[in-house]
Amino acid sequence: MYDHSMLDLVLMATPLVQAVMAILVFMSVSAWAVAIAKSYQIRKAKRDTELFLEQFWEAEDLAKFYKDLSFSTEGDSKGLNAIFEAGFQEFVRLKNQGVQDANDLMNATHRSMRIVFNKQSERLENRLSYLATIGSSAPYIGLFGTVIGVMHAFQGLSENTTATLSAVAPGIAEALLATGMGLFAAIPAVIFYNSLSTKADKVLSNYERFAEEFLSILQRQAHLVNK
Secondary structure, three states: OOOOOHHHHHHHOOHHHHHHHHHHHHHHHHHHHHHHHHHHHHHHHHHHHHHHHHHHHHOOOHHHHHHHHHHHHOOOOOOHHHHHHHHHHHHHHHHHOOOOOHHHHHHHHHHHHHHHHHHHHHHHHOOHHHHHHHHHHHHHHHHHHHHHHHHHHHHHHHOOOOOOHHHHHHHHHHHHHHHHHHHHHHHHHHHHHHHHHHHHHHHHHHHHHHHHHHHHHHHHHHHHHHO
16 A cells, blocks of 8 residues: 655655755745745835825924934935935925026926835835746746656656556656645745735835825925025
């Protein structure tokens, strides 16, 4: 009777299939590690965004709000804090230099905020593509192990004069195990990628919405200066 545990199947597999399994285990563990880290980062970014917006819309003086924000972040601004600081700094700098044209002020401020927004977007979306890569490649790596396992099964069959289950079972078992491990690595990675990408897009949408609203406020101030 053929009765082996999963550990026995791994130990009995050919070295090439064992290497495939090791790669799949690494991909699965790393996918979970990336997903947990990114989930925490995105949740924190969402909380920070909500806190910033609450404080911003309650502030009566942008200059004082900027000074308090710079003091609290100590030069390590992220998310909306960094976008706001970049835009306000550029706006004030140009006004101090004597720039009066509202379009020049707005264009320069918008460019500064866009540069910081792109940096924050890259930081928030960093490593998400790794999850997509695992989700798309792990099944094929598992399939490669499956092919090797099936070849091993036929090899065991050719070495026996009688076709018995015990001759082909080890190869078939390791082939199916490789397939299962490939799916085990890929399915969570795809779920994590779709979920985290959606959450990151929502945070970035809040960034863009605030940037447009903040530019409108600065534009009104720029026109008041020209009057």
